[in-house]
Amino acid sequence: MHGHRLSGDRFSVEYHLTGTELQGRNMAERLCTDQTIEAPLSLLRTCPIPEGLLGRVEDFSRVEETRHLARVSFPIELFGHSFAQMLHTLFGTASLSPQVQVADIQLPTQLPESWPGPRHGISGIRALTDVANRPLVCAVLKPLGLSPEALAELAHSFVLGGVDIIKDDQGLGDHAFCPIEERIQRCLAAIREASRSTGRRCLYFTHVVGSLEAIRTQTQFARQAGADGILLSPGLVGYQALHDLRCDTADALPIMSHPAFLGTYAMAPTQGLAPRVLYGRLPRLAGADITIYPTYGLNFPISRQDCTRIASACTKSWGPLRSIFPTAAGRMGEDRIREMCEVYGRDCVFILGSQIRESPEGIAASCEHFMQRLDKFSAAH
Amino acid sequence: MHGHRLSGDRFSVEYHLTGTELQGRNMAERLCTDQTIEAPLSLLRTCPIPEGLLGRVEDFSRVEETRHLARVSFPIELFGHSFAQMLHTLFGTASLSPQVQVADIQLPTQLPESWPGPRHGISGIRALTDVANRPLVCAVLKPLGLSPEALAELAHSFVLGGVDIIKDDQGLGDHAFCPIEERIQRCLAAIREASRSTGRRCLYFTHVVGSLEAIRTQTQFARQAGADGILLSPGLVGYQALHDLRCDTADALPIMSHPAFLGTYAMAPTQGLAPRVLYGRLPRLAGADITIYPTYGLNFPISRQDCTRIASACTKSWGPLRSIFPTAAGRMGEDRIREMCEVYGRDCVFILGSQIRESPEGIAASCEHFMQRLDKFSAAH
Numbered sequence: 001m002h003g004h005r006l007s008g009d010r011f012s013v014e015y016h017l018t019g020t021e022l023q024g025r026n027m028a029e030r031l032c033t034d035q036t037i038e039a040p041l042s043l044l045r046t047c048p049i050p051e052g053l054l055g056r057v058e059d060f061s062r063v064e065e066t067r068h069l070a071r072v073s074f075p076i077e078l079f080g081h082s083f084a085q086m087l088h089t090l091f092g093t094a095s096l097s098p099q100v101q102v103a104d105i106q107l108p109t110q111l112p113e114s115w116p117g118p119r120h121g122i123s124g125i126r127a128l129t130d131v132a133n134r135p136l137v138c139a140v141l142k143p144l145g146l147s148p149e150a151l152a153e154l155a156h157s158f159v160l161g162g163v164d165i166i167k168d169d170q171g172l173g174d175h176a177f178c179p180i181e182e183r184i185q186r187c188l189a190a191i192r193e194a195s196r197s198t199g200r201r202c203l204y205f206t207h208v209v210g211s212l213e214a215i216r217t218q219t220q221f222a223r224q225a226g227a228d229g230i231l232l233s234p235g236l237v238g239y240q241a242l243h244d245l246r247c248d249t250a251d252a253l254p255i256m257s258h259p260a261f262l263g264t265y266a267m268a269p270t271q272g273l274a275p276r277v278l279y280g281r282l283p284r285l286a287g288a289d290i291t292i293y294p295t296y297g298l299n300f301p302i303s304r305q306d307c308t309r310i311a312s313a314c315t316k317s318w319g320p321l322r323s324i325f326p327t328a329a330g331r332m333g334e335d336r337i338r339e340m341c342e343v344y345g346r347d348c349v350f351i352l353g354s355q356i357r358e359s360p361e362g363i364a365a366s367c368e369h370f371m372q373r374l375d376k377f378s379a380a381h
Numbered sequence: 382m383h384g385h386r387l388s389g390d391r392f393s394v395e396y397h398l399t400g401t402e403l404q405g406r407n408m409a410e411r412l413c414t415d416q417t418i419e420a421p422l423s424l425l426r427t428c429p430i431p432e433g434l435l436g437r438v439e440d441f442s443r444v445e446e447t448r449h450l451a452r453v454s455f456p457i458e459l460f461g462h463s464f465a466q467m468l469h470t471l472f473g474t475a476s477l478s479p480q481v482q483v484a485d486i487q488l489p490t491q492l493p494e495s496w497p498g499p500r501h502g503i504s505g506i507r508a509l510t511d512v513a514n515r516p517l518v519c520a521v522l523k524p525l526g527l528s529p530e531a532l533a534e535l536a537h538s539f540v541l542g543g544v545d546i547i548k549d550d551q552g553l554g555d556h557a558f559c560p561i562e563e564r565i566q567r568c569l570a571a572i573r574e575a576s577r578s579t580g581r582r583c584l585y586f587t588h589v590v591g592s593l594e595a596i597r598t599q600t601q602f603a604r605q606a607g608a609d610g611i612l613l614s615p616g617l618v619g620y621q622a623l624h625d626l627r628c629d630t631a632d633a634l635p636i637m638s639h640p641a642f643l644g645t646y647a648m649a650p651t652q653g654l655a656p657r658v659l660y661g662r663l664p665r666l667a668g669a670d671i672t673i674y675p676t677y678g679l680n681f682p683i684s685r686q687d688c689t690r691i692a693s694a695c696t697k698s699w700g701p702l703r704s705i706f707p708t709a710a711g712r713m714g715e716d717r718i719r720e721m722c723e724v725y726g727r728d729c730v731f732i733l734g735s736q737i738r739e740s741p742e743g744i745a746a747s748c749e750h751f752m753q754r755l756d757k758f759s760a761a762h
Contacts, residue, residue: 004528004558037524038552039735049526050558078525080554082591084617087642088552092617095644096675098682143418144459145430147385171419171469173461177385177431210463211625212593236465236473238619244592261468263476264653265645272645294477301479354420 004050007110012058012073013090014104018270024068027099028057031072034093053078067270069103076108083115083243083286091273102273105281107319119246120254120289121322122315122347128203128228128254129164134378135341136325137162137371138205139352141187142169148178152186154363159194159202161367163352166191167231168207170258180206180218184225192226203228205256212241219245219253229254229289235261239286246287256327257288267301275306280313284324290349295328297336308343315347325349334370337377346378385431388491393439393454394471395485399651405449408480409438412453415474434459448651450484457489464496464624464667472654483654486662488700500627501635501670502703503696503728509584509609509635510545515759516722517706518543518752519586520733522568523550529559533567535744540575540583542748544733547572548612549588551639561587561599565606573607584609586637593622600626600634610635610670616642620667627668637708638669648682656687661694665705671730676709678717689724696728706730715751718758727759 015031017024032055033041052075059071079086094100111117118124126132139158141151151172158166166187174180184206191204206222208215208230215237219230230253234242246252259279265272266279273282279293291314294300296307311326327349328340333356340348352370359366396412398405413436414422433456440452460467475481492498499505507513520539522532532553539547547568555561565587572585587603589596589611596618600611611634615623627633640660646653647660654663660674672695675681677688692707708730709721714737721729733751740747 036552037526038550039524040739043524043735043738047524047527047531049524053526053558077557080556080590082554082595084590084592084614085554087617088554088590088614092551092614092641095616095642096640096681097644098648098680143420143424143428143430145418145434146428150428169419170473171417173463173466173469175461176458177434209461209465209469211465211621213625214463233465233469233473235476236468236619237621238617240592240618244594259477260473261476263478264648267479267645267652268649271648299479300477354424357424358421 006050006052006075006077008052009076009108009110010073011076011108012071012106013102014106015070015072015094016063016101016103016270017068017070018066018099020066021062021068024070025060028060028070028072031055031070031094031100032057035072035089036074036078038093076112079112081114082240084238084240087239098271101271102277104274105277105285111319114247115285116247116287117321118284118287118289118324119252121324123322125254125289125325128201130201131164134346134374135344136164136349137352137374138165138167138327138349139163139356139367140167140169141172142354144169144171146178148182148186151178151183152190155187155204156190156194157363158367159191159198160364162198162200162371163202163367165203165205165349167205167256170207170231170233170260172207173209174218181221184222184227188226205229205231205254207231209233209236212244215241215245216248223253227253229256231256231258233258233260234283234286235259239282242283242288243286254289255287256290256292257283258292259294263294275302276309276313280310280326284314284318284321288324290325290327292327292329292351295330295332298330300330304343311344311348323347327351329353331355334373337373341377350374387431387433387456387458389433390457390489390491391454392457392489393452393487394483395487396451396453396475397444397482397484397651398449398451399447399480401447402443402449405451406441409441409451409453412436412451412475412481413438416453416470417455417459419474457493460493462495463621465619465621468620479652482652483658485655486658486666492700495628496666497628497668498702499665499668499670499705500633502705504703506635506670506706509582511582512545515727515755516725517545517730518733518755519546519548519708519730520544520737520748521548521550522553523735525550525552527559529563529567532559532564533571536568536585537571537575538744539748540572540579541745543579543581543752544583544748546584546586546730548586548637551588551612551614551641553588554590555599562602565603565608569607586610586612586635588612590614590617593625596622596626597629604634608634610637612637612639614639614641615664615667616640620663623664623669624667635670636668637671637673638664639673640675644675656683657690657694661691661707665695665699665702669705671706671708673708673710673732676711676713679711681711685724692725692729704728708732710734712736715754718754722758731755
């Protein structure tokens with residue numbers, strides 16, 4: 001024995017396991033070894049490991065005829081110093097198995113010191129926008145392909161229309177036809193000018209993408225230019241990068257998480273990561289302040305129940321972590337305001353994409369119209 | 382018009398689309414906009430974008446009754462400067478759709494200058510191991526939980542047994558009970574000592590995990606200590622990080638890619654990324670020299686045909702990119718040597734995991750036995 005003692009503090013994962021009860025129980029036992037030592041228990045006869053290192057089945061119950069829930073706990077020491085290692089414990093080897101889905105995550109009593117969670121959260125973002133009691137509205141700069149001037153002009157109209165936040169589309173990178181620095185500078189100038197005439201603040205979130213170094217450079221540039229937040233796609237750059245940006249010692253900008261390249265994880269009902277984990281738990285744990293995901297009611301394989309579960313994962317008390325904004329996206333027109341307010345209450349963000357721009361009344365008037373309807377409906381809820 | 386002209390060089394993606402022919406054709410058209418401007422074409426009436434920016438359906442054909450293949454080309458300028466942006470063009474928004482699978486990737490005539498592909502490839506790794514004509518054998522340091530001393534002792538036995546490569550298990554991070562620096566130093570010392578007695582070289586690949594900065598620091602430490610390569614899980618740290626490490630100006634170590642947290646992408650036959658893309662094309666394009674994936678014939682949802690397709694994606698001519706080693710992993714005992722040699726020929730790597738250690742004859746003898754059998758079978762192919 002090399003005598004290492006673990007703290008005893010454990011985080012736990014709820015897995016949904018597909019199969020008979022016996023298959024489920026066997027699978028739960030396998031997760032205890034596969035997600036830790038990844039070796040058969042028989043190997044441990046000659047290999048002493050720290051006591052308590054293995055996963056432990058804490059609960060096992062039937063969810064449906066061929067679906068069981070196993071809550072398996074793991075020592076937090078398995079995380080080492082990185083978010084990426086936590087992902088490995090959560091679902092590294094299990095991702096290769098067709099019968100396993102991560103249904104939820106429960107935190108240990110004590111999170112690692114370097115895991116502070118969201119810096120701003122709902123209350124921080126509300127303070128920045130000075131909107132206390134209704135859903136926030138975020139308009140999107142797109143399409144990819146527009147020049148920085150054209151995007152700035154669009155931003156100007158959005159501010160006149162009274163939106164709370166403007167964000168880059170996640171397709172906007174650092175392209176020859178639209179260099180990121182010029183885009184940031186022009187859009188911010190347009191937003192400031194329009195804000196002076198409305199007398200209201202409108203936040204701007206810049207999309208950052210690439211290596212950690214590139215997104216740090218982009219983030220610093222955005223911050224120095226006066227941007228209010230960043231948009232980041234953990235599917236493209238990793239949840240670890242989201243966590244790294246949150247933990248930067250400088251006063252980190254608010255972070256909005258985008259689902260690009262992630263959808264596959266929540267595609268099957270019996271495999272991968274449940275929507276509430278993928279779009280709620282993980283971004284919140286990594287430190288996002290707003291999390292975007294596809295809404296129910298369109299062609300995305302996500303139900304109304306999934307959406308309310310994501311919202312709970314974002315907003316309900318969860319250890320020491322601040323609550324964050326859920327943001328169901330996709331064709332969000334006036335026709336869905338009432339319904340969304342019923343599902344989410346006040347703590348959500350509406351994303352205005354292409355639809356708002358096809359109205360004959362013009363962009364600013366169209367946004368203004370949307371904001372008025374939102375005020376009316378949210379006052380009623 | 383802001384007058385930007387694109388080079389005309391395009392990379393193209395083969396998508397498998399599920400549905401009727403009409404649905405398939407509509408989906409193919411949607412990919413042309415969803416994966417680029419992510420807006421309806423109607424928006425472009427008032428929004429001039431560079432000519433040629435949209436995706437273009439180059440081929441459309443039926444694969445099965447309800448499965449169609451669309452080859453869609455995109456201008457390489459969409460990549461901007463990052464691997465992550467290429468992933469977005471490939472499957473960013475499409476990942477949210479249940480009917481789309483990336484079946485293959487075709488390269489543009491000219492890859493971006495900063496995309497050099499694998500530095501070592503099969504020929505480079507063969508030169509390092511001095512093994513010209515048979516599959517290579519890689520033993521794994523595990524289980525997680527062992528002390529650095531115990532892992533070093535194991536490494537010593539593997540070298541005496543004659544394996545070509547020793548790699549860390551992907552669970553090994555920087556843990557209190559097994560700090561990475563001590564692990565690297567002790568394992569390398571043990572490998573050197575044993576190599577002197579065998580007179581043969583054995584390569585050591587260190588697992589690196591965490592932020593890009595952390596894995597750079599770990600990689601530099603490993604390199605200075607004398608390690609021969611690194612093991613990296615793009616599911617945990619991102620394909621972008623793999624690409625970044627490959628492109629480091631210092632003489633980059635060989636890179637072995639591991640499938641942890643990636644399995645979900647290749648779980649469904651009609652959605653996600655086909656195994657040949659996930660385990661072959663992407664690691665090769667990002668610059669891995671060896672790619673590990675789960676083998677067929679166990680419980681993994683991967684077929685023999687998938688495995689041969691991965692191998693083709695790794696080894697067949699593909700633009701300017703060196704060929705790389707496919708590595709089907711999972712319970713690889715002597716019983717599968719003949720079969721694997723038939724499927725893969727000589728250009729593959731065998732991974733020896735837990736199974737080799739349960740033999741009563743002891744680890745070194747057991748490895749030696751395996752190497753002899755392999756020599757015999759591969760000579761016959």
